[in-house]
Amino acid sequence: MNPLEQNEGAIRKPTPRSPALVVVILFACGIALDRFFSSRFDFWRWELLVFLELLLLIGWLILQRFQSQLALILLCGVISICGSIWHHWFWELIPPNHIRNFAGEEATPVRLEAIVVSEPTWKENQLPEFASAWPGSDRTIFPIQSEQLHLHDRTISVSGRIRLTVSGPLNGVQTGDRILVIGKMRNLQPNRNPGTYDFAEALRRDSVLTTLFCEHAEGVQVLKKADIHIVSWFHRCLDTVRIRIREVFQQTLPSESAAMANALILGDRTQLDDEVNTAFRRSGLMHLLSISGLHVALIGALAGWLACLLGGTSRSFNQFTLAGMTLAWILAEFRPPVFRAWLLGLMLFWSWTSFRKIRTVQALGLAGWICLIVNPSWLFDVGTQLSFLAIVAILGCWKWMPSLFRNQIETKLLTSESTSDSPSSIQRGFRHAIHFLKQTAIISLAITLFLLPILTAHFHLVSLAGIPATVLALPLLAIALPGLILTATIGFFSPAIASLIATPTHYILMLMSGLAELFSRGPLQWLPAGINFWIVACFCLLAGLLVFLPKQTGIPLKAGISTSWCLLLVIGLSPFPSSIFHQSLECRVLSVGHGNACLMRCPNGRIILFDAGSMENGRFASSAITASLSDLGCNRIDAIVISHTDTDHLNAIPFLMDEIPIHTIFLNPVGLNPRHPGLAAIVEKAGEHHINLRYLQPEDEIRLDKKVRISTRQCGSSPLSHLTSDNEHSIVMEVEYADRHLLFPADVSGDGQERLFEETSPGYDFLVAPHHGSIKDNTLDFSKWAGAENIVFSTGDENGQGYLTELYSPQQVLWTTAGAVRCRIDAQGHCTVEQWHRNQYWGIPLEN
Template sequence: MEPKPPLPSLSSPRPTDRIGRTLPREPLVAIATALGLGILLGWSLPLAPLPLAVAGTVAAIGGSLFRGRAAAWSALAAWLIVGAVRWELAAGPPAPSDISSLFPAAADSPVELEGTIASAPEFHDPPDSAPAWQRIVRSRFDLDVTAVVATRPTPATGRVAVTVDGHVLGLEPGDPVRLVGRLSTPSPPMNPGDFDFPAYLAGREIRRIVRSDHPDAVIRREGPSDWRYGVARLRARLRAHALALLRDVLSPEDAALAGSLLLGDRTGMTDEVEDEFAASGTMHILAISGQHVVIFLMLVGIVLRGFNVSPGRMAWLLLAAVALYLYLTDQRPPVVRAALLTAFVLSGLRWGRIAPGLNALAATAIVLLLANPHHLFDIGAQLSFLAVAALVAMARLRSTLRAERVDGPDLSPDPTWWRKAAEWFLAQTWTLLLLTAAVFVFTLPIQLATFHIAAPIGFGANVLLAPLVVVILGTGYALLGVGLLAPWLAPPLAALFSAALWLFHAIIQGAANTPWGHFDSPGPPVWWTAVYYVLLLGGLFFARGRMRVWAAHSVAVWVIVGLLPGLFADQEPALRCTFVSVGHGGGILVEAPNGRTLLYDAGAMTAGDAAARSIRNQLWRHGRQRIDAVILSHADADHFNALPRLLDSVPVGTVFVSRAFCDLSQPSVAALLDQIAAAGVPIRLLSQGDQLQVDPILKVAVLHPPAEGQDPLDNANSLVLEILFRGKRLLLTGDLEESGLLRLLAQRPRVCDLLLAPHHGSRTCNTPDLARWATPRVVVVSAGRGDRIDHLRQVYPHAEPILSTGEAGCITVSFPADGAMQVDSWLKPAPRPSPGRNTLPAPSGMSQSR
């Protein structure tokens, strides 16, 4: 009887490819995958750490007892459990003394804290779209809490993120302080697709935030600084000196750009410049990334070779340079990934312990995830690892193609030097294009899902900028080094650096302004993205022979599936009204049964750009690509300051305003009308009695204001819309108040199913007279956080539910074809609407309101 062949295991002979070359053994890839899946398991399911630890121990013991596949699978199961346990330890309940345990449901609670400054205060300028009264520089830093002060200090622990209106000066990491402010829990995403601020803070082990309205609220206490913060203190001083040097020798615009390129400090960057980098496909250059680390090490290596440093010492010095670079920059996951990967590769080249490529990348992922499992969900870390995986894949593919190519004898005469130079230049350009294309293919789905922008112009821009970036970083680092050690030598280097920076920015601006160079787009669904990466990564790294060809075909087919028009659009023939949560402002998206869209107001009390992103995301979430009509209720900025950003990212058909809106004496209104005209969007006037033709079975009528007799108050001139659909009535009221409200109530009553509470639920506008006039079944308030619901329940006793976007998040009210009404909210389940009447008889066509 012949013996059975041995089962393959981690110690089996290494496989070969179809031309006989030995394939690299990469066991760490499987371990990193198991660790990541374990973290996902812990994130998605409530698991107890102790049973998990016991199961992991059993799996590890089993791995040591078995051989072959059983040992491999036992080891992977152990790493899977390690990932789940690590997540539970990082995201589990805090200690009883933690500030989040002492204030479990903090909601803007006054508090006085004692603690130690954990990070140097950074000064952030307000967004460009912020209203004038909110253009305040804010200081931000982290505080390690030591005590909560009431009648006497009570010991406490934990870290909080602090924001102070104004400049907090003279504080460094390690300084003991006393702080007065308002403590709160970070707000969750208020709309689908919004930035998850609590998750971002959780990655920094922060569960609470504190806001103070004046720098005097932060007082340094007596006593020496904590020595345990000495390393962070020195880092803060070095960065402060470096940024001060850049401000002294460069223009303000160049200093802000240089601070981001060289040190990862983006506090001085304007929204306009960041938009240019995003539109040109070069955002990775603006943020410290692996490219910066590689160029920095290349420059250091050139200097070391100039001093004839031996290879052994050079490896050690390059490792020290990596550590220094990581220490001085922002230490975000992409930078840490690049530094660790570089360290592993250098170690492998020096001692032969670990192979470059996927194994080194997997080792980097294991270290990062064990240190902080939240990195698995960090977009920067995801894009960084995918970019490196793309480079590894291209290197392997080129190596395979080169090995398979059989060249005959070269009988051509020796080329001239200029031909050699031209061939070398073309080869390098072609390589850069291929690498850029590979990174683009690997990262595009996540970029679209997160940032909703794609920039094909980046192919050419990155090739043009590649040598220039080396020059800029080289002169920039030389400027910092020389300027800190010998300031009198800095001006010549600063002149060279400024000239290179000018050319760099000019290329960025040209690429950003190239027609069709970039486009905004909705992101693909999660399920499509997951299948895409399984096919792409599996085909490139694990498929062999013809399987790789089949994988390539599968990826192409899957991309076509994702591009099929209407695949992700909601085709339900219903009327949907979505109240986007924008804080104190307005953004009501109305989707007609035929797919046309109407946006009622677009603005927020704070910066309008965030409101524009939230509105755009809701539009794309339902598969809509354009806004057919924008109706601005009145000339308050919190109802229109999101429109300029929307005009840049979403096609808009027509903008409708009232005659009172066009008050050119208001600079913000005049600027908005100019921006609408520059975008080529027509502006039309509306007044009482007008109707909009949106859908044959939908009637949109204007109830207010009248064409003549404008009120001196903007709010009183608010456009009020009545929407009728299959016997249902919706009323959108803007900020209607005082004389405007009285004029509306003088009309015949409009018993409605859905009412937008006027003026964000204000007591003076939501009166018993309005409640009797409208008798709404559902009332929605578009406002920030604040308890106005109790008052509205007294005013509208028959309404159920009464919801606020500041508490419930995005609210969607749907009216299917069967005449039912469904209310959904993003943050918490909404009560079912009270069984009520049809406010209108179901019309056969477009009937008049009764």
């Protein structure tokens, strides 16, 4: 070997490894495996997992001396099954005395003793008047730890957390207090529509399986104040500090700015106006409003900058930065997103202060593994997914575009300082600002592209406006955070002095809100189609290559992978694949409580919506429609038919107008009431969004697809005066495709049904029962006339099920209380009816 080769061998460094990253991936695969199998197969039990773990562990111990490669495969299996066991124990196993076992699907009165887990949160009712048939109320919400359940004949010791909701304000209750609650308890119900926010799963990740509702504050009685010990004292102090910070913000800032301040510093978004939330979400700036790793990093950087001003060393800089991150974590009540960022920062700063080099990828793997050990269900939490993917995107930028992170500007400045053309301080500041904005823009683009599949799946919104919006808003956030921290700190002693700092901070917050409002309106937001599983798999493969390929990868290969990655995004998010290749008609009757929302996609991909409302909450009905629209692979509604002017048939439409493009809304000319709040909101927003409003007339047809006949089976022709109810004049819509017939009679009743009986029925394959399954309007005469094969009752009331089942027997009868129902008809006329399962998949089809 020549001297040159010897020197090269001497300086050759071993390839760095990241075992923690491999372990966390295997552990996460085991968790996902358990979630999939336990929800679908009864044989997947705790005993089976333990047996598999022992079998793999014994095999690994035997083979590690003889077959190292096979032993390594078995070791990977051991780690994966460990993840499955840990998740199964956390998610599926419920002790016999758990409070969930004493509650049911229906609300039942109980008397319960419990311990207050955290301070009560005040939630204002922000639903517009038209959004619900019942008046809303402000609420107080907080978690409690159940202790004793008082039955009529005995008292039972119970365990488990409960989410307690009290109507109105609740005073005098603090963390650690023992309380007696008299209210109505029920178990959390699984999601009844595909794609909507799963409230039950979100609470279950916090070990909350049951809710308790109390109609009056008098139903909560403090039995014993919290015992004074180190833990309770800490929680009391933390609650006191958080309450005082809220008071300072309320005293020194206007209400809208105070709500944003609470969100940015305390992680409390309950006081935010719904319009502000919508603007930040649609503009792609919600990550700035929701306290997360970004805020922790900024607050830590501010603390480190303070250490530099005080003349500290690099060690003190690290210590101050970590202290600032810890403060942010504590003030945010140890919320999971903040904990994840704090944990990753702790590992990195520990490596720097101990002079022990740790790879960022290795630190990310360790942080992810610890998070999954703390709570394995965080793997399915959108916040966790977004947090770690954002870090992966930043690592990818750092590896593939290292020049972006090189301090080239400072190098040029130092070089120029030795010459006569030394730039001024203003020029240096301007160049630093330009470099910062360039970094922010490129990193924002990378993060947005990386997160698009997750954002699409969970929020059904693509907002490229978030890239320029983040570039402009991030400097404002960096200025607002220290202003809010100083306001809160000085406000403890003198709110008057704190107001001097709060005033300019208020204008900065309002500027952020204005940017969100500006970027929330425009062509850069759209409703995406649901992404195919195989496209997601290919996307993940390419994303892994982007991050884990070495820096020395050639430019052509980088360009090829990046181009393929972007093409997959375009194909996956485009509505065209779904609308072109699904040559079938699909109708979905969504579960929206007592109300109607029937969404139908024609074979050519065009969409019509028959009614859209809910007696309980029009905003919830709107979210269910939007989610199903994305799941169907469509991003607009071509026509909406409002059968009549009732709240439970139209109060979701104003919310839909703000979310997705709508072409035409068809109204019933009978019984139009301009004073109806919901109808007034529809007319107003139709003008704002340039949506066509038309009256339907008898025998009109809505031409969306030449193969589908959508006609008015019955409809009034002109307004009628002195109507107490327009139910009998409801528009009755009929759909015909491939010799199959569907009927949507809305709330038609009385004389309206008599007029239907005068015409011959073709015999319907799919029928949405009139008036949500009302016993009065579902008569034997109507049943015989309709001759329906499948009948769906769109109601939240299950009373009368026995009568209705017997009335329509032997036809297939389904209730949306069990989940959304869909009917699919292919070009050959084959009809399939399915129902959304409580384990979040469509049930076994019922073929006709």
